[in-house]
Amino acid sequence: SGCGTFTFLSSAIAAVSGLLMGYELGLISGALLQISSILALTCREQEIIVSSLLFGALFASLTGGFLIDRFGRRLAIIIASSLLVLGSLILLPYESYEILIVGRIAIGISISLSSIATCVYIAEIAPQHRRGLLVSLNELMIVIGILFAYISNYALASVSHGWKYMFGLVIPLGALQAIAMYFLPPSPRFLVMKNNDEAARKVLERLRETSDATKELTVIKSSLKDEHQYSFLDLFRSKNNMRARMLVGLTLVFFVQTTGQPNILFYASTVLKSVGFQSNEAASLASTGVGVIKVVSTVPATVFVDQVGSKTFLCIGSSVMAVSLVTMGLVNRNIHVNFTNVCRSQSPEDFFLQRPGNFTVTNGSLKDLFASMASTERLSFDVQRSPDVDRTRELNRTDLAGSKSTTGSYKESDEVPVVLKWLSLASLLVYVAAFSIGLGPMSWLVLSEIFPGGIRGRAMALTSSMNWGINLLISLTFLTVTELIGLSWVCFIYTIMSLASLAFVIVFIPETKGCSLEQISTELAK
DSSP, X not given: OOXXXXXXXXXXXXXXXHHHHHHHXXXXXXXXXXXXXXXXXXXXXXXXXXXXXXXXXXXXXXXXHHHHHHHOHHHHHHHXXXXXXXXHHHXXXXXXXXXXXXXHHHHHHHHXXXXXXXXXXXXXXXXXXXXXXXXXXXXXXXXXXXHHHHHHHHHHTTSTTHHHHHHHTHHHHHHHHHHHHXXXXXXXXXXXXXXXXXXXXXXXXXXXXXXXXXXHHHHHHHHHTTGGGOOGXXXXXXXXXXXXXXXXXXXXXXXXXXXXXXHHHHTHHHHHHXXXXXXXXXXXXXXXXXHHHHHHHHHHHHHHHHHHOHHHHHHHHHHHHHHHHHHHHHHHHHHTOOHHHHHHTTOHHHHHTSOTTOOOOSSSOHHHHHHHHHTOOOSSOOGGGTHHHHHHHHHHHTTHHHHXXXXXGSOOGGGSOHHHHHHHHHHHHHHHHXXXXXXXXXXXXXXXXXXXXXXXXXXXXHHHHHHHHHHHHHHHHHHHXXXXXXXXXXXXXXXXXXXXXXXXXXXHOOOOTTOOHHHHHHHHHO
């Protein structure tokens, strides 16, 4: 029952979906700078381009689960990769607002479908003692993809039509993944669901590198015997404790979003500028710096999850997030940040009002703008926070003249005590790291484990749509809430949510390390 080379290779190829997804999530913020200038887009049009990926993702999360359960996890990944290639190809030849929307919707459908299918596929082909490592591999690939997006945004920012290169870079990798997935086996659990036991046995023998997989096949068949009879409405009924499982899944993704990671990261550059960091420092940190921290933090979570357990990592992550958020809140309270003015000072209008080719302006420069926007991340699936940029632009249009003089809108570094300046930076990085070992990778591992195989695809799709929907709501209200109560109180609210998340994990999340999917399902049905 070991984790053979073929199992690891199959998981790694499937996890390329995570790399593509992370890249697409981090990409649009940098590309939008060039697109909005070339097409002379209004704020509303920019918001629609950014949000079009979200609408595609929401659509796929609501309908993709049926595709995954009906036609298989592997086929869903192939379709998703092909759709990503198609969506990217649509974008390249034209410079059209309408074409951009169509292409981004296609890409949104692709990354949402692949994110669900990949987690389920890897969970179902992995041996029980290596499932945590292999499923978390997908999250590691997502943060690496985000980092690559930051780098490509920065490298191509001053290149003529650089946005086309940004969109085009994923095409070869997406095509290769679709081809490679064709030669990989279907999930053995899916084959059993379709009453193809002999094919499932052969796949298990190949995955486990053994000549006899009869025992594992028998366990799978016994577990799935009644599960394929589940209907979608059974997710909300008490049968086999499904309603409670669904509530656990939905609450978990609720905390992924409401602990503030998307918005804090999005405004990382703004927050750091406000506590006295110079433009280039803030830009560097908010782009590749934060991306590197996420990658480095996700690695130990991925490697040790099968020994330590996902529940332990969730507890550690939520606890450390709460401590770092309190620190950030206290620091910002002592510095008295005028957050709204700081946000306005980084609007793209400032950049486009500068002389062509001038990339060295301290405030409103391309480097600053990229940094303030390029921190668009998920954990997971978080591009939809980008509409906040457009909300900022709308505000800024009413007062362009005032926003051009931005030097006084935040404290200069010599006015901020050095201790507070570095404490703010340290707490932000610790916060990012804590999310990356806890709620980031572990939430999706738990979700791939707690639902029965016969309805796993639809259950994951429902929780995914909840994830997208809450993220949109949180992102669209972040700026308004911050203006009303201040950044420090926003941090304190996120602290409360982190503590609530910790309590929820301790009470309701089962420890699943070392257990097979069948054992977990049987235990949770009681």
